[in-house]
Amino acid sequence: MAEYKGVLICGELIEGRLTGISKELLGIGRKLADDLGEELSILLMGSDLSNAAREAIACGANKVYIAAQPLLDNYHCDACTEVATNLCREIAPSVFLLGQTDMGRDIAPRIAARLKVALAVDCVELRIEPDTKLLIQTRPVYGGNALAEVVSVTHPQMATVRAKSMSPLEPDESRQGESIPVKVEVDIETMKIKLVERIKQPIEGVKLEDADAVVAGGAGIGSAGNFAMLEELAKLLKGAVGASRVPCQEGWVSQSIEIGQTGKIVTPNIYIAIGISGAVQHIAGCLGSKCIVAVNKDPDANIFKVADFGIVADYKEALPAFTEKCKEIIG
Amino acid sequence: MINIIVCVKQILDPEMPPGKFKIDPESNKVIPPEGIPLVVSPFDEQAVEAALRIKEQCGAKITVVTVGESSAVNAVKHSLAMGADEGIVVEHIIEGYDSLLTAYILTKAIEEIVAYDLIICGREAADWGSGQVGSIIAESLGIPVVARTRKIEVMDSRLKVEHIIEDGDESLELPMPAVITVSYEIGQARIPTGWGVISAARKKIPSWSLEDIGVDLSQIGDTSSRIKLLKLFTPTRERGCQIIEGKTAAEAAANLALRLREAKVI
Numbered sequence: 163m164a165e166y167k168g169v170l171i172c173g174e175l176i177e178g179r180l181t182g183i184s185k186e187l188l189g190i191g192r193k194l195a196d197d198l199g200e201e202l203s204i205l206l207m208g209s210d211l212s213n214a215a216r217e218a219i220a221c222g223a224n225k226v227y228i229a230a231q232p233l234l235d236n237y238h239c240d241a242c243t244e245v246a247t248n249l250c251r252e253i254a255p256s257v258f259l260l261g262q263t264d265m266g267r268d269i270a271p272r273i274a275a276r277l278k279v280a281l282a283v284d285c286v287e288l289r290i291e292p293d294t295k296l297l298i299q300t301r302p303v304y305g306g307n308a309l310a311e312v313v314s315v316t317h318p319q320m321a322t323v324r325a326k327s328m329s330p331l332e333p334d335e336s337r338q339g340e341s342i343p344v345k346v347e348v349d350i351e352t353m354k355i356k357l358v359e360r361i362k363q364p365i366e367g368v369k370l371e372d373a374d375a376v377v378a379g380g381a382g383i384g385s386a387g388n389f390a391m392l393e394e395l396a397k398l399l400k401g402a403v404g405a406s407r408v409p410c411q412e413g414w415v416s417q418s419i420e421i422g423q424t425g426k427i428v429t430p431n432i433y434i435a436i437g438i439s440g441a442v443q444h445i446a447g448c449l450g451s452k453c454i455v456a457v458n459k460d461p462d463a464n465i466f467k468v469a470d471f472g473i474v475a476d477y478k479e480a481l482p483a484f485t486e487k488c489k490e491i492i493g
Numbered sequence: 494m495i496n497i498i499v500c501v502k503q504i505l506d507p508e509m510p511p512g513k514f515k516i517d518p519e520s521n522k523v524i525p526p527e528g529i530p531l532v533v534s535p536f537d538e539q540a541v542e543a544a545l546r547i548k549e550q551c552g553a554k555i556t557v558v559t560v561g562e563s564s565a566v567n568a569v570k571h572s573l574a575m576g577a578d579e580g581i582v583v584e585h586i587i588e589g590y591d592s593l594l595t596a597y598i599l600t601k602a603i604e605e606i607v608a609y610d611l612i613i614c615g616r617e618a619a620d621w622g623s624g625q626v627g628s629i630i631a632e633s634l635g636i637p638v639v640a641r642t643r644k645i646e647v648m649d650s651r652l653k654v655e656h657i658i659e660d661g662d663e664s665l666e667l668p669m670p671a672v673i674t675v676s677y678e679i680g681q682a683r684i685p686t687g688w689g690v691i692s693a694a695r696k697k698i699p700s701w702s703l704e705d706i707g708v709d710l711s712q713i714g715d716t717s718s719r720i721k722l723l724k725l726f727t728p729t730r731e732r733g734c735q736i737i738e739g740k741t742a743a744e745a746a747a748n749l750a751l752r753l754r755e756a757k758v759i
């Protein structure tokens with residue numbers, strides 16, 4: 163497969179800056195490119211891309227492909243699929259990585275279908291096999307009960323990467339790279355899917371994915387009102403409230419704070435799971451936390467198998483005392 | 494009235510107790526736990542639910558299709574018992590990680606069914622969780638797709654859907670025919686009624702072979718020409734939980750806070 167060369171990343175932006183996952187992708191991408199002895203490139207789509215391009219180079223990219231098109235500022239699945247597929251055809255990368263984000267989940271399968279290649283989603287580990295130079299991809303399957311190690315034989319070898327599973331490089335402004343404009347031949351007006359409106363849930367306080375402390379509640383919390391106790395503790399720890407699926411499904415809390423395989427991935431310093439049984443699909447979202455604390459009245463609950471500290475208690479009795487003591491300690 | 498095709502997959506129960514989950518390292522396959530029946534992948538069950546709600550709203554004929562071993566007929570029966578009109582089993586065993594092949598076979602089956610305005614899939618199968626099949630079908634048929642939706646509304650020949658995004662959702666409009674994949678936010682799937690189960694049992698469920706639908710495996714190549722499974726294993730994750738005691742729940746909680754301080758986590 164000599165004609166396929168280099169590692170390409172699909173970058174994502176927020177307010178003109180690279181997102182956290184994009185920097186993580188550049189981090190792992192740099193390592194893979196070095197192991198292959200090839201270049202690392204990134205695709206950026208939107209307008210006003212010069213700041214992000216500089217950031218990308220500082221974070222390890224050799225080349226930045228600039229798809230400058232103001233229409234792409236508002237993410238559009240059809241348009242991004244088109245631009246990324248065309249670039250893959252043109253530059254024929256050996257490896258093409260995207261984030262396991264809204265955009266990655268949407269466009270990666272469509273690009274893979276158009277290129278007729280295999281795609282491994284939600285990878286948590288990627289490495290180059292020294293002999294074959296092929297990409298070995300490790301991903302959780304069966305809800306997190308198992309890990310699968312797969313290798314794509316088709317090129318580009320495509321993967322999406324789970325947030326927070328890779329480390330970004332320390333930005334280095336002295337790194338050099340080049341920006342290359344990409345022709346954008348998409349006309350959003352002719353795209354079949356029309357955006358009617360986009361409703362973003364306002365976030366109060368600390369963003370869940372970025373929080374150093376997460377206080378998460380499950381079915382055991384029992385009602386929307388009881389989540390106030392969790393909010394009090396989260397505020398005290400300068401953290402955010404999260405939930406397992408049940409409270410989201412019941413409408414006690416917003417669906418945007420679900421943690422797990424199908425929700426958000428968090429890696430705080432402390433994750434406090436209250437009234438959560440610890441189903442594999444849930445802990446998939448918090449296993450990367452430095453310290454996991456469980457409060458559950460069932461001593462056999464699975465959550466205690468993955469926790470560092472725990473108490474077996476009714477949270478209604480335990481939580482107020484815990485919050486009180488924390489107040490005392492933190493001052 | 495519109496024609497809806499729903500793609501469903503039969504899988505191991507994703508909510509089985511973690512202790513029952515075992516892998517055979519020789520074959521790199523999961524050993525089906527005894528006494529735990531296979532189920533319809535939950536998102537696919539919700540895809541059937543989404544189709545039924547459209548049927549109630551504006552009339553529809555719902556055809557359910559699955560690819561799998563012969564016992565996958567049970568996934569179709571379950572969907573018929575929920576209220577779907579017809580079902581088809583394409584008999585062929587596919588590796589769960591070969592999304593391209595799964596989607597290729599389903600696309601051929603859909604073309605064989607001929608009449609479709611809307612194809613609904615679950616956002617991902619709850620075993621291999623690849624989340625690709627719906628999108629690949631759409632690309633193969635050359636029709637639009639929206640993945641991970643919470644609501645589907647039919648307006649004449651167009652669809653209005655709510656697409657879930659990280660911090661909210663967006664409302665999109667697109668023409669039919671189209672593929673839509675649904676997420677759990679669409680709401681609970683209904684439980685089949687006794688009558689539903691009886692009438693489903695009476696229905697004929699045709700079983701198609703790959704030849705019946707014109708699938709030429711040599712054309713797409715076998716799985717190992719795309720992707721190879723090197724290893725399937727259970728991660729080690731026991732952390733050795735320290736249970737903090739106390740005479741009362743409140744005392745244990747206070748001790749926990751002190752212990753966390755000691756460990757410098759708070």
Ligand SMILES: Cc1cc2nc3c(=O)[nH]c(=O)nc-3n(C[C@H](O)[C@H](O)[C@H](O)COP(=O)(O)OP(=O)(O)OC[C@H]3O[C@@H](n4cnc5c(N)ncnc54)[C@H](O)[C@@H]3O)c2cc1C
Nearest residue numbers: 380381382406407422423424437438439443444459477619
């Ligand atoms: C394909 C798929 C994807 C999924 N994705 C996700 C996901 O991303 N995120 C997610 O969270 N789930 C997900 N799930 C669902 C998951 O399998 C579980 O059903 C869910 O996580 C259970 O939530 P829970 O722990 O809050 O509820 P339960 O399992 O009902 O546990 C409640 C716990 O609360 C305890 N409790 C009750 N009362 C009290 C009290 N007063 N004090 C202390 N403890 C108490 C109980 O002992 C119990 O352990 C998914 C499932 C599937 C099939």
